[in-house]
Structures are given as structure tokens and as C-alpha cells.
Amino acid sequence: MLTLFTNRYQAFQPPQGVPVRITLSAPRFKLPYPLQHAVRELAPRREYFTKPLPEFTAAYRADLDEVGPGxxxxRLRAIVNAEQDHRLVLLCFEDLSDAAQWCHRRIFAAWWKDLTGDEVRELSPIADHYEQGTLM
Known part of the structure; x- marks a missing residue:
């Protein structure tokens, strides 16, 4: 079983599941939890960050398509097996409570649902609402 969520580094809480880095670099600030896993294939390329959202999304999704959901x-199941926990929380930096913010973790979530049919819920506030998901 594989249950995916997304969150930001600063909002993650260990009871949510296993934290997984999906950014090019690790946080430069101290985390109150261990961060032992990273899936580099889910980190967008550095050059994409200067692009407008539609171009960023197209380029990032093309990279995801190249790697493929399989x-x-x-990679994700290897973490599940190592940790004996099916709940993985894919982490990056953006605070989505600001309506002007967007983030690659939600682009990944939409891509994953499009290809697998599986929902990837955000655990931190998105603009004026929460996407509630079960943690069990």
C-alpha cells in the first residue's frame, strides 16, 4: 500500500507519516524531525523556477512523464518498505496558505492523480481551506 500526502517542511509533523524531500536541496534551517529520504526525480530543475507557471508546469510534467509513474x-515503495509505513509526506518549501503561491508538490499531485487515479492530499492550509485527508 502507498498513501501519498504533500506538505511544507515547516508544517510537517511526524504523526503525519514519513517525511520525504522532493526539493533540489535540503532545508538550511533546523528541522524538529529527521529527514532521511529524498526522491530526486520529483525535484524540478533549477532553470524552471524562472519560468511562468504554465511553462514551469509543462516542463515539470514532461520530466515526470519521462521518469514515469512506475x-x-x-522509489516511493522502497521508502515504505524501509520505514514500514505506507504514509509518505512529500515535502518542499512553499506556503500555500497565500493564495498567490503555487508549488511543484501540487503539480506532482495533479500529475499523479491523472496517471494513477490516486489522490495526493495536502496536509497544510491551501489559501482559505484545508484539504482534509485521513492519516490512517
């Missing part, structure tokens, strides 16, 4: 699932 290979990504293998």
Missing part, C-alpha cells in the same frame, strides 16, 4: 512508485 519508476516513481518503485
Amino acid at each position: 519508476r516513481i512508485a518503485e
Whole structure:
């Protein structure tokens, strides 16, 4: 079983599941929890960050398509097997409570749902609402 969520580094709480880095670099600030896993294939390329959202999204989704959901699932299942916890929380930096913010973790979530049918819920506030998801 594989249950995916997204969150930001600063909002993650260990009871949510296993934290997984999906950014190019690790946080430069001290985290109150261990961060032992990273899936580099889910980090967008540095050059994409200067692009407008539609171009960023197209380029990032093309990279995800190249890797494919099967290979990504293998990487994620390896973490599930190592941790004996099916709940993985994919982490990055953006605070989505600001309506003007967007983030690659939600682009990944939409791509994953499009290809697998599986929902990836955000655990931190998104603009004026929460996407509630079960943590069990």
C-alpha cells in the first residue's frame, strides 16, 4: 500500500507519516524531525523556477512523464518498505496558505492523480481551506 500526502517542511509533523524531500536541496534551517529520504526525480530543475507557471508546469510534467509513474512508485515503495509505513509526506518549501503561491508538490499531485487515479492530499492550509485527508 502507498498513501501519498504533500506538505511544507515547516508544517510537517511526524504523526503525519514519513517525511520525504522532493526539493533540489535540503532545508538550511533546523528541522524538529529527521529527514532521511529524498526522491530526486520529483525535484524540478533549477532553470524552471524562472519560468511562468504554465511553462514551469509543462516542463515539470514532461520530466515526470519521462521518469514515469512506475519508476516513481518503485522509489516511493522502497521508502515504505524501509520505514514500514505506507504514509509518505512529500515535502518542499512553499506556503500555500497565500493564495498567490503555487508549488511543484501540487503539480506532482495533479500529475499523479491523472496517471494513477490516486489522490495526493495536502496536509497544510491551501489559501482559505484545508484539504482534509485521513492519516490512517
